[in-house]
Structures are given as C-alpha cells and as structure tokens.
Amino acid sequence: MLTLLIQGGMDAFLDYLSAHVLACLVPAFFIAGAIGVFVSQASVIKYFGAEAKRILSYSVASISGTVLAVCSCTVLPLFSGIYQRGAGVGPATAFLYSGPAINILAIVYSARLLGLDLGTGRVVGAILFSIIIGLIMAFLFRKEEKQKVKQALDLGIPEGGKRGYALLIYFASLIGILVFASQKQWILTGISFIVLFSALRVWYSKEEIKEWLLATWGFVKLITPWLLLGVFVAGMIKTLIPETLIQQWLGGNSLQSNLIASVFGALMYFATLTEVPIVKAFLDMGMGRGPALALLLAGPALSLPSMIVIVRVMGAKKAFTYIGLVVIMATATGMMFGHFFT
Amino acid sequence: MKKIEILGMGCTRCNQLADRTREAVKELGVEAEVIKVQDIKTITNYGVLVTPALVVDGVVKIAGKVPKSEEIKKWLEEERK
Numbered sequence: 001m002l003t004l005l006i007q008g009g010m011d012a013f014l015d016y017l018s019a020h021v022l023a024c025l026v027p028a029f030f031i032a033g034a035i036g037v038f039v040s041q042a043s044v045i046k047y048f049g050a051e052a053k054r055i056l057s058y059s060v061a062s063i064s065g066t067v068l069a070v071c072s073c074t075v076l077p078l079f080s081g082i083y084q085r086g087a088g089v090g091p092a093t094a095f096l097y098s099g100p101a102i103n104i105l106a107i108v109y110s111a112r113l114l115g116l117d118l119g120t121g122r123v124v125g126a127i128l129f130s131i132i133i134g135l136i137m138a139f140l141f142r143k144e145e146k147q148k149v150k151q152a153l154d155l156g157i158p159e160g161g162k163r164g165y166a167l168l169i170y171f172a173s174l175i176g177i178l179v180f181a182s183q184k185q186w187i188l189t190g191i192s193f194i195v196l197f198s199a200l201r202v203w204y205s206k207e208e209i210k211e212w213l214l215a216t217w218g219f220v221k222l223i224t225p226w227l228l229l230g231v232f233v234a235g236m237i238k239t240l241i242p243e244t245l246i247q248q249w250l251g252g253n254s255l256q257s258n259l260i261a262s263v264f265g266a267l268m269y270f271a272t273l274t275e276v277p278i279v280k281a282f283l284d285m286g287m288g289r290g291p292a293l294a295l296l297l298a299g300p301a302l303s304l305p306s307m308i309v310i311v312r313v314m315g316a317k318k319a320f321t322y323i324g325l326v327v328i329m330a331t332a333t334g335m336m337f338g339h340f341f342t
Numbered sequence: 343m344k345k346i347e348i349l350g351m352g353c354t355r356c357n358q359l360a361d362r363t364r365e366a367v368k369e370l371g372v373e374a375e376v377i378k379v380q381d382i383k384t385i386t387n388y389g390v391l392v393t394p395a396l397v398v399d400g401v402v403k404i405a406g407k408v409p410k411s412e413e414i415k416k417w418l419e420e421e422r423k
Contacts, residue, residue: 077385
C-alpha cells in the first residue's frame, strides 16, 4: 500500500518535470521579484488608511493582492492592520479574500495547468466577490465600526520604487515575454526580450538589477519546495482515493458538490500554489469544473490555522460570519461558473 | 541592554532578518536581546502592516523589507550614542 502511494507520488512528480509545466512559472517568478523590488508598497497601502475614500479602499483591497500578497504570510498582518488601524472591516475582509488568489504566480499557474477558463474564473471571482463580502461585512457590523477609534496608520515602509515610463515599459516587456512564450510566438517573445534589455540598460542601475534577481531567486527558493510537495501529494491522492468517490461527491455541478468542495477548501491548509496541482488531480478524477472553482476560491482564503488568527483579530462573531460568507460565496460562484462553462 | 524585536509570523524572510540581526549584534558586541514576535496583535499595535519588521527599543526601524547588514548595524550604533 505504502509503496503504491509513493509510486503514485513519484509518477506525478516525473510527469511534471518532463512536461515542462513548471517552465511557465519562470517568467512569473521574475515578475514577482520585480513587483517586490520596484513597486512601492507604501503607494498602495495609503489607500487602506482610515481617511481614504470608501470606493477607493474597496477597489484597491480587491486587486492589491497582485502587488502585496506575493507571499501568503504577508496577508494576515496586513489584514489585521487594515482592520484595526485603517479602513475597517469591509476593506480588510475584501483583501483577505482576494489577496491569496490573485498573486501573479497563482494566476499564471492556474491558467496553465487548469485551463484559461478556470484561471480567469478564479481572478474574476476573487475580485468581484471580495468586494461583495467586504460590503456585506461592513453593513452587518456598521454599528461597531462607528465606535472604533480611528488611529493613524504608521507605515514604517520606505517610499521608493520606480515610477513612470521606466516601470511601465519594464513590466510590459516582462508580461510580453510571459504571454508570448506561452503562445509559442517566438518572434514577439524575442522582441519583448530586446525591449526588456534596452529598458534595463537605459533606466536601471546594476545594483537594482542585482536586487531584482535576488528577489526572484528568493521566491523560487520559497515556493518551489512547497510546489513539488503539492505535486507529490496530488499524485498520492490519485492512488489513494477511488475515482467513484470523487465523481459521487464532487462530480457534476450540483449544490452538494459545490458546497462540499468549498467547505473542504476552507478547512484544508494549502501552502502557496499547492492548491493548483491538487485541484488538477481532482479534476482528472472526475471533479466538476464548478466545484473546482469553488475549491480554488475558498481554499487559499481560509484554512484552520488562518481561522484561528482571524478569530483572534476580529472576535468570534465577525470571524464566523466571514467564514460563512466565504463558503456561501465560493459555492455560489462555483455553481454559476459550472452552469456556464461545462 | 537593548531590546530588539523581529516582527513576523514565521515566514522565510523573517528568519532571514532574525539571522542577520543576530549576526550584527554579535559583530558589534552590543548588549542586546533579540526576540521574535509572532503574535499578530502585538505586530499590529506597532502599526506594522508588512512583515518582516525590525523594532529597536520600541521604535520601528523598517517594515516589509530585509535590510542590509550595514543598515542594521547603523541602527544599532546610532542608538548607542
């Protein structure tokens, strides 16, 4: 039995390495490194202050995961800070929900491995529903929010980061490489490379380039071991769980399969990106595409350890309301998606 | 005796910061205790949003970035004067 399990894990592992699935992540790692070094975090975080306009807070909260949540461990302190000292419960929960789902690595990896429809569904679902969850939370707890003493946010973050054209052209060329390489448009990929190198030569110092490469390598070191472990576990799942069980519980697009998928996702802990190969394994075994999206939405946003922290920050009542909303929203999004895309 | 706190919930970059700080303390021979703070409420009370962060004697020196060893040493020294 045990040898069978390990065999399953190893098979999946080798399959991955030979299929170059991870190669699609290489440009994404470089982009993540670039975001970490050159985008000023302070310029984003100022929209989470107590004085910031509501509409701005919500929109920034729903999309800023791309910039701020490249590592899942940064999400909880930010959430706690926005909740206690900044814009309050609405934007804080919006950020908590969408943050882990929309970082650049998660988007690229989901789209490549699970299909463009699920990749896009994940991004759009996370952004839209984070705003809805945030608004509902803010509405339910509007009285308590008023009593909270607003404190100024002391950022303690160095300003900096590049601005303007230099940044724009640099990121556009990186994204160009990512997109064109995945489409096998080699001429356009080459052009993007030339643009990138010229941009680096003209606007960036050696010191900055070094910092960027170091940050990129940092992400590779941080994420790759977890990812390989996830692939291994996904392989073991395939051997361990009978397909009929998956088809029965997670197949199709019924309310039941979507709900099971989202509750399972909410309880399980997924380290950065590991949810993707695991969902892929489930899909191969007969999981419906709706439930797959439900799991992808509820999964990284919640886990038992993160629930404990959330309870500690917001108190049990708000925390469980939030958890309930996440499960309901993920289920609903999954059902809608499954309805249109199966 | 200095009190140096490393704020962060156990991510790789926090450990990196802790290692660098301990090294700096050793090299300078400053009397200091280095504590890792993982409690989220304490972190938030410092007003820190992005971890890891370095706090020397209750003052936040940097957040969201692992500083270079020279920078850490500078902070440790300027406090001593």
